[in-house]
Amino acid sequence: MKQKLIQALTANYDTREATSIADYYADAMQGRELTDIESDTLKLLDGYPVQYVTNTSFFYGHKLYVDEHTLIPRPETEELVHWVVSDNKDADAEILDIGTGSGCLLLSILHKLKNAKGIGLDVDPQVQNAFDKNVDILNVEAQFLSLDFLDKEAWASLPSYDIIVSNPPYISKEEVERLGPGVFKHEPHLALFTDDDPLIFYKMTLEFAETHLKQGGCIYFETSDLYHEEMEGMVSKYNYKHEFKKDMQGAWRMLKLWSQ
Numbered sequence: 001m002k003q004k005l006i007q008a009l010t011a012n013y014d015t016r017e018a019t020s021i022a023d024y025y026a027d028a029m030q031g032r033e034l035t036d037i038e039s040d041t042l043k044l045l046d047g048y049p050v051q052y053v054t055n056t057s058f059f060y061g062h063k064l065y066v067d068e069h070t071l072i073p074r075p076e077t078e079e080l081v082h083w084v085v086s087d088n089k090d091a092d093a094e095i096l097d098i099g100t101g102s103g104c105l106l107l108s109i110l111h112k113l114k115n116a117k118g119i120g121l122d123v124d125p126q127v128q129n130a131f132d133k134n135v136d137i138l139n140v141e142a143q144f145l146s147l148d149f150l151d152k153e154a155w156a157s158l159p160s161y162d163i164i165v166s167n168p169p170y171i172s173k174e175e176v177e178r179l180g181p182g183v184f185k186h187e188p189h190l191a192l193f194t195d196d197d198p199l200i201f202y203k204m205t206l207e208f209a210e211t212h213l214k215q216g217g218c219i220y221f222e223t224s225d226l227y228h229e230e231m232e233g234m235v236s237k238y239n240y241k242h243e244f245k246k247d248m249q250g251a252w253r254m255l256k257l258w259s260q
Ligand SMILES: C[S@@+](CC[C@H](N)C(=O)[O-])C[C@H]1O[C@@H](n2cnc3c(N)ncnc32)[C@H](O)[C@@H]1O
Pocket: 070, 071, 072, 073, 074, 077, 098, 099, 100, 101, 102, 103, 104, 105, 121, 122, 123, 124, 127, 147, 148, 149, 150, 167, 168, 169, 170, 190, 191, 192
């Protein structure tokens, strides 16, 4: 099957990329019936991401469910999971994930922190299907909440948390060219873009934390290397201690904040 798929994909991809897509497809479909291979091949030839074709994302050692309503989880988000897990071993924490999508970040954390539980909130109710499937796959205690986090009035319905995590949308419309064409064409724009201010979710989260982060609590963000200086300027205006971290590529991609 794999050789045939590689051969078909070389019509539109070089051999290396065709092989990598076919490898991913074969791994993702292992143990499943290959009833749609012809239509899948056409989608792959058309540039549709193999993660959506197979409804699969390999993330932090898990085989999670994704679909076209959810962002495809990225490797740097695994590094953020690792940071949260390393810092909070054995914590019986209540965790809030702002912009949860597939739940990959929150649910992978909960899978490691056996005494913790969490809420994944997202403005798009269509991501709940993937979130719920991943709750079952990882067998963790988590709930989904559909809520527009940028609507401050909605905050009143939320309690306080020990840990807040977030990989929010942080791409401005001017940055479209920096994205690969596949990302812009196929991934949900709601997950990628902010309207005007790329830091809006960070600012709103820090404001939210003033009333909704428990004493001794922590906030963990995925960040954009492109806005690192602006982020440094922004966090210094709030009353938190903080630490930025680089990812394995050497780019500033993570931020932790905690009370003074
Ligand atoms: C960058 S994606 C992150 C998804 C997932 N947490 C991950 O790390 O792969 C951002 C998520 O924020 C959600 N989102 C966008 N605007 C929102 C808002 N106003 N309130 C809550 N969630 C929002 C999107 O639907 C999307 O699922």
